Amino acid sequence: xxxxxxxxxxxxxxxxxxxxxxEIQPGEIFGLLGPNGAxxxxxxxxxxxxxxxxxxxxxxxxxxxxxxxxxxxxxxxEERGLYRKSKLxxxxxxxxxxxxxxxxxxxxxALRWLERFSLLDYRDRKVEELSKGNQxxxxxxxxxxxxxxxxxxxxxxxxxxPVNQILFKDIFQEVKQAGKAIVFSTHQMDQAERLSxxxxxxxxxxxxxxxxxxxxxxxxxxxxxxxxxxxxGSFMNSLSGVRRAIMYENAAELELEPDAHTxxxxxxxxGKVELRKFEIxxxxxxxxxxxxxxxxxxxxxxxxxx
Amino acid sequence: xxxxxxxxxxxxxxxxxxxxxxxxxxxTPMLMVIMGVLPSLxxxxxxxxxxxxxxxxxxxxxxxxxxxxxxxxxxxxxGQPNYLVRPLAVGKGINVPSAVSDADRLAVSDEIxxxxxxxxGGNGDSVAxxxxxxxxxxxxxxxxxxxxxxxxxxxxAMTLGISPAVVKELTVKLxxxxxxxxxxxxxxxxxxxxxxxxxxxxxxxxxxxxTSGQMLVRSILEEKSNRIVEVLVSSCSxxxxxxxxxxxxxxxGLTQMGFWAIIGVAVTIQFGVSLVTPGVAALMVxxxxxxxxxxxxVFIGAGSPLTTEQEAQQVTSYLVMLLIVPIALxxxxxxxxxxxxxxxxxxxxxxxxxMMALRIxxxxxxxxxxxxxxxxxxxxxxxxxxxAGRVFRIGILSTGKSPKLAEIFRWxxxx
Numbered sequence: 001x002x003x004x005x006x007x008x009x010x011x012x013x014x015x016x017x018x019x020x021x022x023e024i025q026p027g028e029i030f031g032l033l034g035p036n037g038a039x040x041x042x043x044x045x046x047x048x049x050x051x052x053x054x055x056x057x058x059x060x061x062x063x064x065x066x067x068x069x070x071x072x073x074x075x076x077x078e079e080r081g082l083y084r085k086s087k088l089x090x091x092x093x094x095x096x097x098x099x100x101x102x103x104x105x106x107x108x109x110a111l112r113w114l115e116r117f118s119l120l121d122y123r124d125r126k127v128e129e130l131s132k133g134n135q136x137x138x139x140x141x142x143x144x145x146x147x148x149x150x151x152x153x154x155x156x157x158x159x160x161x162p163v164n165q166i167l168f169k170d171i172f173q174e175v176k177q178a179g180k181a182i183v184f185s186t187h188q189m190d191q192a193e194r195l196s197x198x199x200x201x202x203x204x205x206x207x208x209x210x211x212x213x214x215x216x217x218x219x220x221x222x223x224x225x226x227x228x229x230x231x232x233g234s235f236m237n238s239l240s241g242v243r244r245a246i247m248y249e250n251a252a253e254l255e256l257e258p259d260a261h262t263x264x265x266x267x268x269x270x271g272k273v274e275l276r277k278f279e280i281x282x283x284x285x286x287x288x289x290x291x292x293x294x295x296x297x298x299x300x301x302x303x304x305x306x
Numbered sequence: 307x308x309x310x311x312x313x314x315x316x317x318x319x320x321x322x323x324x325x326x327x328x329x330x331x332x333x334t335p336m337l338m339v340i341m342g343v344l345p346s347l348x349x350x351x352x353x354x355x356x357x358x359x360x361x362x363x364x365x366x367x368x369x370x371x372x373x374x375x376x377x378x379x380x381x382x383x384x385g386q387p388n389y390l391v392r393p394l395a396v397g398k399g400i401n402v403p404s405a406v407s408d409a410d411r412l413a414v415s416d417e418i419x420x421x422x423x424x425x426x427g428g429n430g431d432s433v434a435x436x437x438x439x440x441x442x443x444x445x446x447x448x449x450x451x452x453x454x455x456x457x458x459x460x461x462x463a464m465t466l467g468i469s470p471a472v473v474k475e476l477t478v479k480l481x482x483x484x485x486x487x488x489x490x491x492x493x494x495x496x497x498x499x500x501x502x503x504x505x506x507x508x509x510x511x512x513x514x515x516x517t518s519g520q521m522l523v524r525s526i527l528e529e530k531s532n533r534i535v536e537v538l539v540s541s542c543s544x545x546x547x548x549x550x551x552x553x554x555x556x557x558x559g560l561t562q563m564g565f566w567a568i569i570g571v572a573v574t575i576q577f578g579v580s581l582v583t584p585g586v587a588a589l590m591v592x593x594x595x596x597x598x599x600x601x602x603x604v605f606i607g608a609g610s611p612l613t614t615e616q617e618a619q620q621v622t623s624y625l626v627m628l629l630i631v632p633i634a635l636x637x638x639x640x641x642x643x644x645x646x647x648x649x650x651x652x653x654x655x656x657x658x659x660x661m662m663a664l665r666i667x668x669x670x671x672x673x674x675x676x677x678x679x680x681x682x683x684x685x686x687x688x689x690x691x692x693x694a695g696r697v698f699r700i701g702i703l704s705t706g707k708s709p710k711l712a713e714i715f716r717w718x719x720x721x
Contacts, residue, residue: 048540050703075540081532086320097312098541142537 031196231273313550360421523609597659603690610701693718
């Protein structure tokens, strides 16, 4: 549906996007991951023709991504903002019309979405009178009002309270079920892991991981064991099959070798400490990411301890 | 519906409802009235209370007739004399300097409005001084001068043995009225009316351009700062966006002009005074429209690369200075409407509309000048729009530090 091919963008002397390629299928929720400053937003801006690429192409259903397909896309930018002095409904109608909706259609759709987000009573209020979270909902409506086959959302969850996060996730699923695609960017790996079918992980402008979530875990993940016990666990570091053990007060995080026999490890522990919990954990995207690119700001131990 | 009209409609409706626009709409005509009409109204207003004026007369024989004449000639609406003249020191032997210093005190403490010191010129040319806190009371000074003159003439006549009746017969009263001429023939209205109409048009054009220009820049800044612009340019092309903005803004300008025109027509009908002929009014509409469009492009070009409100204010103030130039030139232009420098300035596109708004009411420029400037403006509007479009495309997406002027020009020329 959307094909991004060898994109490249250079600002002054900084390579912001370096040879980024991925493809999105209809009915897919696609996560564009990466730490802050990785090049996610730049990639999105190039896809949307807001920025011009220095190299590479973007195509939508085999056509170059140009004016003709503008109305097929909905976009929520990272920075949140609307016309502060304008009324809610007017604002939504304007963006609807800009995406090619007839005014009457735009109006019925706008009212339906406002109802869904419990904002119907605010429709004649000015945007600035709304809370931040509500403004974000309005902005989301402006992105989805024309029911586009492709939604591009830059950090859609930042600043949303848990209740509204659930609401957004429900809508994600509905869009997916209707055979439409969503591209969303986030720097929160756990979120991407729960939501996306496929993903592309960017770091410093380059793709470091891509594919379906299952594939990625299979390819890069090593299982680990989470152990809780009483006694002296220092021996765990030297157990066979354990690559590394991170020790806490009465608990340990064991990174396992790919071919480790978990039963043997469990058996080896018996008698040496009083076990309370022994759990084999699938690798998180977070840990895979750290494994691949390292963690510049936080050490893994801190991250797990949190 | 086309995206251009969507943008235009939005820009128009959102701005027409804004406070800034409504204030400009009503405040401008009010300002015109206040600045143009009130001072002359005040000038023309008659006194309502009697003013006390002093006189120091070292000749001894002028004060008496002056007091009589001033009190009998000028009366208030209620029949009371307009001026009471108090003899402060009269007679051949008086000490003028000490009388003056006493009188100064009286004038400063508001006991008298002011006072007149008649010089001891004898029968030769006379000198007199009027000393007051309010030397702006031109009417009082004029009347004092006139009365004193006639009193002096009478005195002279008496010493020469001419009878007062002959003097009266010899006195000529003259009222010199300026009448403005043009090709169309004699026109009513003197200096004030010509100046006022030129001034009204200049101010109207100035305020029209500045209010919409500021609104335009402010809205672009808002769209940039909260990234609405990203959604906009992902929905339509930057050319469509700019065209929509210009169109919406033009509709806004037309609304404003239309409203003012209605006020103008209403004033004309109500008070029976017309400031301009229909021909002048039609030309004004032409130059207003040209100026408006030209400056719309200038504001887009200058405003879209900006990132902060302060810079926007700075840029606006430069443009204000450009627009205000002809207001400063109003007086010399009226004195010499044929001056070459006026014509030269008229052909600078930034000044053309305002210079024409100034010149047309004073003296209709030659036909070739009108045609040439209209053509010049059309070409310049075209060029400015193309340049502004190029700057706009890059500028609306630029964030962080605002680009340098040289860089903006490079965008405008190279695209």
